[in-house]
Amino acid sequence: MSDEREGGAGSPVDRRVLLLLLGAVLAAFTGQQLLGPVLAPLSRELRLGEVQLGIVITTAAAVLTVASLFWGRVCDRWGHRRVLLTGLTLCTAGLAGFAAVAAWAIGTENPPAAAVLTGMIVMRSLLFGFGVGAVPVAALAYVAAATVGETERTRAVSLVGAAQAFALVLGPGFGGLLAAGTLLAPLYLAPVVLALITVVVAVVLPREARAGGRRTFPPARTLSPLDPRLRRFLAIGFLLFLSLGTIQIVLGFLFQDRLRLDATATAAATGGAGFATGLVLVAVQGGLVPRLRWGPVRLLRVGSPVAAAGFGLLAVGPGFWSMTAGMMVAALGLGMALPGYTAGPTLALGPAEQGAVAGLVNATNGSTFIVGPLIGTALYAAGPALPVALSSLLCLAAGALLVRPFRPTAPAAEVPVAERGQG
Template sequence: MPSSPLLTNPTLRALIALAVFTYTAQNMINVSIAPLSRALALPEWIVGGAVSLAAVAVTALSQFWGRRSIAWGRRRVLLTSLVLALIAGTVFSATVWARSAGALGVVAASAGIMLARGPFFGSAIAAIPPTGQALVAEVTQDQTSRVRGMSAFSGAINFSVMFGSLISSALGAVWIFAPVHATPWFIVIALVIALVWVPKDGHSRSPRNTQPTCAPGHSSSSMTVTGELPPRVSWLDRRLLPWIGGVFGMFFANGVVQILMGFIVQDRAHLDPSHAVSITGLMLLTNAAGAMLFQLLIVPKLAWEPRRLLRGGITLGTVAFAALAWAPTLPLVVLSTFLMGVASGLAVPGFSAGASLAVSPEEQGGVAGIMNATGSVTWIFAPVSAAALYGWNPLAPFALGLSLIAFSCTVAWAHPRLLRHATTS
């Protein structure tokens, strides 16, 4: 069985390292934002609105960044995105400080938080997953290695969620605002990694040469920048629609869990906001642990085809999400949340590998953007709708999420293209 590209490609290792610190920073904000909204006396819908605006930016720019990681080069794209993320994190931290000090009113603080965490931060981090996924596709050509590579990259992202949850829990236990103010420093670490370890991009004299510059599984010190954008991939491409439809509900359900967990632990365990930060972080840690365990350890050993991974994950996710909706105690919430993570650990690598294998090598930059945007497009609607519906009836957002994940489960099992397993290798 071929080894994971993570072990053989130094550029991918550097990209995963900077992704870990960047997504740790993002998750520190995600864990804190629900308790923060109450501690700062801001409307609850601000929580969903900020994340939804970020998702709009990610959806709009994922394919933009994915294609330009090939045309401009990975180093230029990553450095640009990390500088933007650093500015956004600093603005978010400053806004929280000013509001807590009484220097900003509700309207100004809400606007600052929504813009910094929303389109500003979202535009920045939109570059990282498609850049990494396009690199994985470049260094893998067969189905088994593609699944292993995509699973390793997704597992690293989930490790950052775990790490961010631990840091948020520890810092939040000391001071509720500490995770927010620590966020920019994690972006600084990611920026240093990009400056030092991501190779400088070369330039090709043959602008139409868009083929990989190194053999699968082997590393190259730098990529060849063509200067010409690779083909754009359509959302309505029939090769991709069954994979998108089969995972869409999972992403939506995860968005509901991520945003509502801060409220769930407060309401079901009767906790105040300051204590809820630590418990929320531990809950999201449990979710990420399930996903990371399967993506890094179990999926590579299973050696399942993408279709089987997608079906197994979405089926388990449907059951786990239904259980979470009714879980009356924290232990049952923990178990349901862990199983949601396991479900993602199966479904997401299946989706990523299946969609990547369905298109040509020249389309990998575009399809990497589509894959990243598929998750983010659900976050446009999931956070704001979940937060609003939860305020009306705590079971309402779960009913919406369950209907969508059940739809995806049906697509995964019944779509004609997945029945024929119409993918290319």
Template sequence: MQPKKVIFLSMIICYIGFGVIIPILAPLIREIGLQERHAGIVISIAALVLLLAAPFWGVQSDRIGRKKVMVIGFVGFSFSLAFFAFLGWMGMKDLLPINVVFILLLSSRIMFGFFFPAISSSSQALMADITSVQERSAGMAMIGAATGIGFIIGPALGALLSTINLIFPVIITAILALIAVILIAIHIPKAEPTVVANKRTKIKLTTSGLRPYLLIATSVMSMIVMLQVTSGFFIQDRFLLDSKETAIWVGIGMFAVGIMMALVQMTIIQKRQYSPRRLVRIGLPILLLGFVLLIEWNHLAGFVIAFMLFGIGGGFLMSGYTTGISLAAGKENQGAAGGLTAVATGVGSLVAPIVGTELYRIHPNTPYWICITISLLLIIYVFSSHKGLVIDHTAKKETRENKASLV
């Protein structure tokens, strides 16, 4: 199996693990006897650790190789999911005091946050290693498509298998992560192309063209995570659904996100090879429209259509900022670039869950009005900014070396 296919399948499994919890989190939290804010804290603690761990794994990916980091990441990832499932079962059975369950749930998410960026940063770096500059957008779109497919399967798996037991889909995902370890061990070569080993990375935040895409990544992930952590409560309260119905409809919504994201990235972006700037300019207005529709259309059909728009907009945006960061970093710093991408998305994931759940307590629509405001500000920025969103000198040099132009 080719390394590209292994990366693709590995990232699908990775994001199945990320997405499988989404439809079950709100009903699980309430089944255990916790409150909405506890769900926000559970998500935020993972984001905090991810933020701290991402630079470490990015550097290790450059130093010891993508394969080792991917294997370590998936083993820890699998254990964290299995531990989360076990604690969820203990909590629902009232076998432990509720405060103990909450603290242990936090510990399982700390493990999740630590090992997740090992997978994402090394996969992104490996894809950059094996693609030329002119193929970079398509390569990153392939990772984005895998993310979208993972979001299709993960929430759908969570919604479907939660009818057996709320924690059963998490157990299945832990097993899938071990399968990913086997695929990587067999099919990823020991010496990946263009890996720079035993060399300190020199990527700086002052690098031309880097900061705008980091800002976009952080802002977009803040909105996405705020949506993820509140959508279960939102749909349950607005349409008066029970726990299983909530899990199913959130699963349908996430399925819509994933399938539209995958379609955009596997068709339009793969064929068109848009520049990063154009990708974010297309994605942001679509994302904005999704939030407006979510608030204004008081029907389950509107909920699903809004999530389809989130998938389309997210597909363009994810490919845009990952490609922009990769090109700005230069080919010798792709592990560090993957780490920076994880840091940027981690920053967004850190604050958004707690802020989102607290805003939800004020009014169910408040988190989404905040997202609308952020989207509008970003739209103004990306359409008025020309200098900061173009490919930097490092990417231009690499482009000239490959006799291709991406601007």
């Protein structure tokens, strides 16, 4: 093998393979997001409380976090094609099973609550959660092995993130529209979408398309979240993602209770608001942030208080349009702040530590969706506006951590990059 191959230089990106991988990411997360507008009203139809639904979502987040670590370990041995197909198959089975459980429960008079909750956890949390963790891992493994240089790799990795963000637009919008007819429609469509993309990947994605036959980077150094170069970025990221995790599952309840809607109207309202919010998020991350050319710290300093203001408006908004406006303002702020948080740690460390810092960032993000839904549903039971008010305070706390100037102990050549644009 040539020295270039051993050194980890990637092979040229196969556009067909990349498009298939992006399509798989889009389909998997769209299938997940299709269910978003119906989960809250569906749980009420099935006589499940807010805390029980929070357990379903929290379990799914925990499974996804653990599964991502597993898929990352086996991807080098199996190849991205096998990992992707296995994950998509599990996703399809999980969503089909979830639809079957919901249809049975709705069609049964007084179904046992324990049986309904167990079925939802097994299908939605365990089976689907484990499978969906494989999809972005396979996509990122391919682009990391098939790209060379910071600019090319960053661009390719950003496409994977863009596909996930676009799913936030498509899923809630279509889910809300479909639910206007029946709550079960999105549940039936989601596994069909996943089954179709699984077949396409199995037929079209070549077996020999595995990029780079070997691990392309040396094993990452072990990093502590308390590393002085990282800890403030990680603390800020934890607070920002916790603001999302806290309100994610209670939004449907908030719309239903504040606007006095029935289950079908709740799904439509939540889906419409989610669609508008997703459009803002995609526009900010895909258009505004690249044009601003701000550094991570400046993005965080501007975005965090804007997000706090948006959550504040959502907490007190009396009607659909004011609540939706609050969500859109929050998306504007988070659309600026989250890229700053994600980029900041990578710019504060050297090349040999990038794998380790990526693991810490992903673990930080995932952990917030384990505890966030439990906090949100518990607070909602005490007062509907409390989870949203907490999200606003969390964003303000993230901004407060930015008052003192950053002095990361990065390599000298990289410190100015991490601090660029603070003013």
